[in-house]
Amino acid sequence: MSLLVAPLALLWPAAAVAVLADGRRRATGWGAVAVLAVAVVVLAALALRVAADGPVEVVAGGWPADVGIRLRADALGVVLALVSVVVVLAALVHGVVSGLSPRLFPALMLFLSVGLTGLFLTGDVFSFYVFFELAMISAYALSALGGEGRMVSSALIFAVVNLLGSFLFLIATAALYRATGTLEMLAVADRARGIDPNTAVVIAVLYFVAFGVKLGLFPFHFWLPSVYGSALPAVTAVLAGALANIGAYGLLRFEAGLLPRELALGGGVLVGIGTASIIYGAVQAIGRRDAREVLAYSAIGHAGYVLVALGIGGPVALAAAALFTVINALGKALLFLAVDLRGPLVSGAFAVGAFSVAGVPPFAGFFGKAALFEAGVEAGSIPAVALLFVGGALTFVYLFQIYQHTYWRPGQDHQPAPAGARVVVAAVAAVVLLVGLWPEPLLALSSQAGEALTRMAS
Amino acid sequence: MNLFLALVVAVLFGTGATLLLKPDLFRVVVGVVLIANAASLTLIASGLQRGQAPIQPFIEGEPVSDPLTQAMTLTALIIGFAVTALLLAMVHRVYTTHRSVDLDDLASSERTAVEELERGIPVEHDEAEDHAEDQVSR
Numbered sequence: 001m002s003l004l005v006a007p008l009a010l011l012w013p014a015a016a017v018a019v020l021a022d023g024r025r026r027a028t029g030w031g032a033v034a035v036l037a038v039a040v041v042v043l044a045a046l047a048l049r050v051a052a053d054g055p056v057e058v059v060a061g062g063w064p065a066d067v068g069i070r071l072r073a074d075a076l077g078v079v080l081a082l083v084s085v086v087v088v089l090a091a092l093v094h095g096v097v098s099g100l101s102p103r104l105f106p107a108l109m110l111f112l113s114v115g116l117t118g119l120f121l122t123g124d125v126f127s128f129y130v131f132f133e134l135a136m137i138s139a140y141a142l143s144a145l146g147g148e149g150r151m152v153s154s155a156l157i158f159a160v161v162n163l164l165g166s167f168l169f170l171i172a173t174a175a176l177y178r179a180t181g182t183l184e185m186l187a188v189a190d191r192a193r194g195i196d197p198n199t200a201v202v203i204a205v206l207y208f209v210a211f212g213v214k215l216g217l218f219p220f221h222f223w224l225p226s227v228y229g230s231a232l233p234a235v236t237a238v239l240a241g242a243l244a245n246i247g248a249y250g251l252l253r254f255e256a257g258l259l260p261r262e263l264a265l266g267g268g269v270l271v272g273i274g275t276a277s278i279i280y281g282a283v284q285a286i287g288r289r290d291a292r293e294v295l296a297y298s299a300i301g302h303a304g305y306v307l308v309a310l311g312i313g314g315p316v317a318l319a320a321a322a323l324f325t326v327i328n329a330l331g332k333a334l335l336f337l338a339v340d341l342r343g344p345l346v347s348g349a350f351a352v353g354a355f356s357v358a359g360v361p362p363f364a365g366f367f368g369k370a371a372l373f374e375a376g377v378e379a380g381s382i383p384a385v386a387l388l389f390v391g392g393a394l395t396f397v398y399l400f401q402i403y404q405h406t407y408w409r410p411g412q413d414h415q416p417a418p419a420g421a422r423v424v425v426a427a428v429a430a431v432v433l434l435v436g437l438w439p440e441p442l443l444a445l446s447s448q449a450g451e452a453l454t455r456m457a458s
Numbered sequence: 459m460n461l462f463l464a465l466v467v468a469v470l471f472g473t474g475a476t477l478l479l480k481p482d483l484f485r486v487v488v489g490v491v492l493i494a495n496a497a498s499l500t501l502i503a504s505g506l507q508r509g510q511a512p513i514q515p516f517i518e519g520e521p522v523s524d525p526l527t528q529a530m531t532l533t534a535l536i537i538g539f540a541v542t543a544l545l546l547a548m549v550h551r552v553y554t555t556h557r558s559v560d561l562d563d564l565a566s567s568e569r570t571a572v573e574e575l576e577r578g579i580p581v582e583h584d585e586a587e588d589h590a591e592d593q594v595s596r
């Protein structure tokens with residue numbers, strides 16, 4: 001129980017203190033790193049607890065269960081919280097050791113991790129919104145940090161488009177409250193069966209648009225390449241590896257968990273949009289020269305896989321979507337951290353990330369793709385399996401195009417990056433490799449998540 | 459009452475969305491503010507019950523309006539306020555670097571930057587190869 005409150009109780013005051021401290025000094029940065037590292041350990045302990053005993057709950061303020069705001073850690077939430085905070089930690093260490101130190105960088109990273117932890121671990125729709133805005137506002141500010149002109153204007157577009165998504169989420173939440181009379185996720189899932197189908201479809205579509213914008217799906221993607229292309233490397237890694245998880249989690253929780261009938265109704269549409277996203281992302285990525293832009297379009301493409309799995313539906317596909325989200329987050333964070341560095345260890349780490357994202361064993365990405373394959377085969381959908389195969393092949397092509405361009409081109413006299421930054425990248429690569437070699441805990445948690453979502457729905 | 463609120467929300471949201479599409483960044487910010495207010499008003503309107511203010515002591519026998527939506531609206535307003543401040547700060551930063559808050563101007567300067575980037579890579583590539591060839595021929 002206290003394990004559930006501990007990460008928030010630790011991170012929130014630390015973030016508030018870090019705002020007052022001067023982030024340009026190394027000591028502040030390392031302090032923030034230490035706090036985040038403790039939070040990662042606590043979240044890992046919580047994940048073990050959830051894996052062993054099932055969901056952990058606590059009702060805030062000692063209120064009766066139906067009145068107070070509930071924090072609830074289930075398999076899906078805790079895994080995503082853990083991965084997101086690990087990515088934020090890696091990016092923070094990367095930022096601190098490479099001497100990147102705008103004044104508010106450590107504080108904003110801490111606020112971002114408060115928001116992420118909170119939104120993955122809350123059981124209440126409105127406090128989800130509050131944590132979600134906390135994370136998003138930190139991300140808007142982070143993406144404008146150290147700002148030259150182009151960076152700030154793309155951060156502004158990022159903020160405006162995502163705010164529109166947030167307000168759509170708020171309107172959908174108002175409608176959901178009006179229709180079900182509660183904000184508690186489990187109760188909403190229970191009562192959503194009885195509401196007027198037309199209302200439910202409108203709510204489901206609003207939620208889909210809101211989270212589609214966060215995830216950067218194909219028709220809502222236009223803000224993504226310019227932000228990913230211009231923000232600081234550590235910030236981009238956080239955007240791709242931690243913030244994008246919000247979109248995937250939201251789609252899983254709100255569509256598959258709360259409104260499953262409407263999801264089943266729109267299954268075909270989701271598969272269609274997902275397919276468009278995969279193809280569009282891959283084709284655009286192959287056509288680009290700038291490595292960061294390639295990775296940005298790759299993120300759009302990979303968002304499509306989650307959507308295809310969601311469209312297929314059922315416990316296997318939902319578990320695959322969760323697993324793929326987690327593994328893809330790690331891989332993307334690794335690639336974005338590595339892409340601007342040069343020197344020993346880096347090209348190896350980049351190759352690990354590229355193999356993982358393309359889905360080659362023994363790297364982590366293989367299991368994400370394998371789970372999606374399994375879902376496609378189980379649904380008996382030949383187009384889905386073919387799509388996964390083609391998407392994987394295209395991913396391989398564009399990632400190794402970058403690899404060749406950046407690491408094999410002769411005559412580049414880049415200074416090798418600071419040793420610390422290279423070690424961070426190598427450490428993330430080691431995590432990706434470790435997850436690939438020993439995937440059982442993650443597989444167990446993700447299948448638990450898939451089952452929990454279907455049970456919530458039925 | 460609900461119809462009236464729905465109309466107001468629709469007008470606010472529509473005006474906000476129109477302003478979002480303008481090239482002037484200040485209008486974009488105002489558009490975001492209007493949409494934020496449309497969302498707040500929707501929250502107020504979604505209350506399950508209307509009546510007297512939900513503050514003790516209550517008048518017996520009269521309905522009490524739903525306090526939860528009011529608490530939510532208050533939170534949403536505060537978030538909207540913070541977001542507006544952040545957006546204005548960013549617009550200010552854009553203005554100090556570009557001396558313009560017009561998206562068309564910004565887009566054209568970004569286009570030049572992208573063109574330079576696209577031109578820059580092959581040139582750099584060729585130079586590197588030429589250099590390598592030079593060294594070989596020497």
